[in-house]
Amino acid sequence: MTTQTILPVNHEALAAFSKSSGEPAWVTEIRSKALELAAGLELPKLEKTRLDRWTLDNYGKLRQGAQTSEELPASLSSLIDINEHSNLIVQRNSGVVFTKLSPELTAQGVIFTDLETAVREHGDLVKKHLFTAIPAEENQLTALHAALWNGGVFLYVPKNVEVEVPLQAVFLIDDASASFTPHVLIVADSNSRVTYVDNYISGDLNQAIVHNGAAEVFVKAGSKVQFASVHHLAGQITDLTYRRAVVENDGSIEWIIGEMNAGDAMSETLSVLRGNGSTSDAKVIAVGSGSQKLNLTTKAVHFGKSSDSQMITRAVMREESTAIINGITKIEKGATKANGEQTEKVLMLSPKARGDANPILLIDEDDVTAGHAASVGQVNAEQIYYLMSRGISRAQAERLIIYGFLAPVVSDIPLEQLQNQLQSLVERKLGQ
Known part of the structure; x- marks a missing residue:
């Protein structure tokens, strides 16, 4: 027996939204096909977590993105030095309200803009990568994201360019009636280097809403990307986030993730190590409180020879919060000399708090090194x-x-x- 999926928008309204936003026909087609997929796909099956029991019925209304301006929202003063806010993108609810890139980086060919602008002005580059690391057909959440995404970030670093300063994005939701579905797309061309930092925050909300976000990172040969993200959304917000990097020969991805939400949260942070000598280093922390439910997965899939992945996850749980912490290392046949190490630790501060650490090794190659450690305790x-x-x-x-x-x-x-x-x-x- 299957249950009928009630979609947050119909095809006509979605097509009208895409047209009024001036999106290219290929973007409209992606949205339409993704919405059709969402009607037939199921929610992802998570370890010891029933997503269908979470509050997932409000995605907000589709709205046109706000126009960019030189004025930053006052609520961001604690996050940003207002006298030094170069290399910054700010999204408020459905659209980007501020974007700035220094002339020096612009002269080097770096692109740092909202994704809605990028699909119009850099269509060929975006189309080549968008929704290829996180395909719409994966599950109902990824399909809905591909249909409803708004605002977002597009970052491109040309070959041999090393960006010395962090590029920053802030995603602010303070209107629960507006859809909030940003997509981050990063392409680091060969032998480049960049640090990207984002921050998800919220204001006072009068009703529950779903944040269904995604980040795709493409690390070309010899490149290094450092991706830091802190989520601290209010208790009325259910936070669903997929992060995925595809790493080519001798490329490197470093994830630094802080899951500090007040509401229920699910995330998957995955590195696909396609290239020989590719590396991934993932560090994740989470703090649970109240009656929060967390399901956090860190994963590395090795295809390349001599590829290396490291994972560290730390979770602190208090009051009646619960956490499922998954670490998955998958080494495919042919990934000789690969090395995968992972550690998951959960610290419980209350007798009613619950934590579950699940280290998983899936090895299809003999000539590899892999190990794991996990602990749960007071x-x-x-x-x-x-x-x-x-x-x-x-x-x-x-x-x-x-x-x-x-x-x-x-x-x-x-x-x-x-x-x-x-x-x-x-x-x-x-x-x-």
Whole structure:
């Protein structure tokens, strides 16, 4: 028995939206086909999580994106130095409201703009990559995303260009009646280097809404991409996010992820190591509170010879929150000399909190190295006793242990302002 899927928009309204946005015919066709797929596809099957029991019935209304301006929303003052906001994109609800790239990077051929503009002005480059790492036909969520995406980011770094400063995007939702479905597309051409940082925040909302977002990263031969992302959306928001990188010969992707939402959240961060000598390093932290439900997957699939993947996930759960933390290393036949290592750790601060760490190795090749470690438990009583014996209070001792537990990720955030903000978010979520 199958249940009928109630789509958040009909084909006529979607086609009208695409036309009024001035999108090329190929984008309109992608949207239409994706919406048709969504009607027949099922939600993804997650480990020990029933997505059909989550609040997924409000995607907001399709709206035209706002026009860009030189004025930043006042609510971003804590995230951005308003006197130094070059190389920045800001999306508010359905559309990008601010975009800026320094003349120096423009002169080097770097493209950093909203995706809606990019499909019109850089169509051939976008079309070659869009929805190829995260295909619409994968499941109902990816299909709905491909149909409804708005705003978003397109970043292209030409061959041999090394961008020395981080490029930053902020995604703000403060209107639950407007759709919020940004798509990030990054293409780092051969032997290039770039750091991209984004931040998902929310204002006061009067109803529940779904954020169905995605990021596709293409790391060409010899390139290096550092991708840092912090999500701290309000409790009324269900956060569903796919991140995926395709890495070619000797390319490198580094993920630094902070899952700091107040509502239910699902994410998958996946590196596809296609090239020989390709590498992936993923660091993820999460803090759960209240009655939150989290399902977080970090994954690497090895195709290339001598490819290497490293994963570290840390989750701290308090009150009645629950977390399913999955680490998956898949080494395909022919990926000789590949190495995959992963560690998942969950720290529970309350008797009612729950955490489940699932390390998974799927090996189809003999000549490889792979390993995993996982642990779930309470704060170590011996560590607390040791610190208290040195004159430190119990509360301070627990705080030090928690910060040390999360430090492998927090310390690697490539933007000091964002690193400080993440530290503040950890303190707030832990009630300290």
